[in-house]
Amino acid sequence: MPPAPAPSLVPYNPNLNGNPASATGSAYPNGNPALGYNPPSVRNTDTAVPLHDRGAVVHDYASKGPAPGNIALRWMYGSNVAAKNRDPRIQVMQYNEDTFLLRQNVCCHWEAPFTYLLFGNEGALLIDTGATADARHYPLRDTVDAIVTRWGQARRRPNLPLTVVMTSGEDVAQNQGLVQFADRPRTTLQPTPPALMKRFHGLGAWPGGSGRIDLGGRVIEVIATPGTHKDGISLYDPYTGLLFTGDLFYPGKIQIANDRDFVASLERLKQFRDQNPVKWILGGHIEMMFVPGKAYPRFATYKPYERVLQMDPALLDEGLTYAREVAGKSVMLIRPDFILLNKVSPDQRTRVWPDGVPNIDPPRPF
Template sequence: MQAGSPEVTVPCVVVPPKKLANTPNGDPEQAYNPLGVKNTDSCLPLRRTGPVMHDYACEGPAAGDITLRWIHGSVVAAKNTDPRVHVIAYNEDTYILRENPCVHWEAPFTYLLFGNSEALLIDTGATPDAAYYPLRATVDALVRRWCQLRGRKTIPLTVVLTSGEDVSQHQGRGQFVGRPDTTLAPMELAEAKAFYGLSKWPHETRKIDLGGRVITVIPTPGTHKDGVTFYDSYNKMLYTGDLLYPGRIMIANDRDYVASLTRLKAWSESHPVKWVMGGHVEMMFVPGRAYPRFRNHREFEHVLQLEPGVIADALVSATGIVGQAKVVFREEFILLNRVGPDEQVYRTGADMPDIAVPFWLP
C-alpha cells in the first residue's frame, strides 16, 4: 500500500466446513467423530429443545464398521463366561447382537435398527428361555439407552423375521409377547404376506418406514418358503438370514432359490449395497471350510459381513445345480442342494486352494 493511501479494512469471513452429504448425522471434522465411528455428537446437542431427529438420507452407506472378533464359544460350554448376548453399536442407530455359541451352537445374529419414530428388530435367536438367552432384556436396555441419548421417553418396536420356519431365528420371539408398544410380525406365511402387504408374493416389495429410515421387504424364498430379506437404505445393507451367509446353506427349493438370488442381484445393481449380512457364521477363515454342526467353539471364524459380489457368485453356483443332488464349495459359503446337512462338509472344492488348518481344527 502506498503512503497516504486510505486504509482499507477487509472483513473476516468465517466459512463453516461443508457438511458431507454422506454423513448427515455427525461432524466428521471433529477429532472425536471421524468417518467410520458412531457420530455421537449428533445425539448429544448442547441445548436440546426436543427429541433429536436424524437425517437418514445419505449418498453412501452411513458411517460404521465391524472391527472386532465376535465371541466364539468355548471347548467346555458350561465354563464359558462371555456375555449371553454379544452387542456392538455399528453406528448411532444400528446395533448387531449375537447369541453366545455356548448358549446355542448356531449362534445366530439379530439386528436392531432405530428410526425417528420406530425401532425394528430383525430375528430373535435360537433360544426361547430368557434365563439362558436374555434377548428382550438386552433389547430393552438398548432402547432405554437410545431414548436417553435422543431425548425420548420411549419408541415403538416392531419384531420381524427373515423366516418364520427357521427355528434358529424365531425362538426368542416369545420373550416379546406382551411387551408394551410392540408389534410382532406373524410367523405363518399367509399372515406375514398380509402383514407386509405382499399380495403378489414373491414378485413385489414393500417398505417399512421407521421415521425417515426406510427398510425394504424383499421376498426371497428358497432356503425357506417364507424367506424375506430386509434392505436398509441408511446402512445400505441386505439382511438375508439363512438365504446367503458364510456357512452351509441348505437349499429347500432350488428354483425358488435361484429366482430369489436373481431378484437380489437385480436389486444390488440398482441400489447401493455395502454388505450382505446373514444370520449365522459357520465358515472358517480358510476357503471352503466350515465348522461341523453342533460345535460350540469356533475360534477361527470367517467374518460376518460379505461383499455384495457374493450374490452373483452364489447365483452362478446355484444355477449350475438346479435339479441335482450336489454340494458346491465356494470360498465364503457352501451350497447343499437335495442332500443332508452333513453331506461332504469336510471336502473343499477343486478350484480352491487346499489350505491346511491348525491341527486342532477338524
C-alpha cells in the first residue's frame, strides 16, 4: 500500500470575511481556498463539504494576533409566553472555523447561559454546560456531538476527544448539563469538588496559580478567579484572543459572594490583559439592556433589547475601580455595562440614579 499522505498545514485565508486588512498568510496560518478545501460556493470555510481526501488537516494556531471571527447574528430573545416559544432550544453561532458560541434558549431557562466549544488539532473543549440537565428540554450533548462530528469529518479527524470544564462547578446555571456527558466515550469531565477541580487544572497555588489545556496546537490558559463563586475560573484562548469569564464579569447583575476575592480576581485579570492580547471578554450571560445601566429582572423570558455579549477588555479597569468602591459595603452600584451587587439581593432596586450614567428609558416591548 502507498504511504498515507502527510497531514496538511493549512495556511490562513486572507480573503475570509472579517479578517483584518493587514492579514497575511504568515500572520494567520489557516484556511487557504487555493488548496481545494474551500470552494467559493461554501464560503471558504473548511468545515463545509465537499470533504477532501488528503488526510487529516493540521492547523497552525500560532498566529501573530487574534484570529478573526464574527458574532454576526442577533441572539434569540424569547417570548412573552415561554410555552409558546418555537425557537431552537440551543442557538449555535460559528465564530470562526474552530470556535463555536452556544446559547440556551431564554424560554428554556431564564438565565439563558452561554457555552463555548473550541477545537484544536487533537481535541475539543466545551466551556460550561448550561442550566438544564434534562436532554429532552436542553439537548446540549446532541448539539455538541453534531458539531464535533461535522468538524471531524471535514478535518478527517474521527473520534476527537472532548474535555468538558466549567467556569464554576457550584454555579447551577453552568453545571447542570454536565450529566449529559457522563457516559460519553472519549470524554474527560472536570470534577466539581473544588479540591479536585484545582488538581485537575494544576492550580496548586490557589488562587494565584494557572493551568493549561492543550487541544493540539491550541493551548487554553486557565486562571483562578474566585469572587462570585469560591471555585471560579476564567479561560483564555490565545488563538482568538477571547477571555471567557463565566459569572465573574459579564454584561449583567454581578452578584459578588466575596468582595476581597472579587477585587483580587479582577486585579489578576487586568494584569493578565496587560500582558496578553485580549480581543473580547465573553461572560456566561447577558442581562443588561442596550441602554446604559438598565437590566432585565430575574425570570424574564422575553428580552428583545439586550446588550451585546462581547465586552471590551478595557471595561476591566472600570470593573476593578468600582469593585474596590463597593468592597465592605452592602450596596448596588450601577454602571453602563454592568451592575455590581455586594451583600444585597439580586432583586435589589434603587431610586437613586448614579452620576455619569445616562438615564434612558428603553422602548417598551408591547
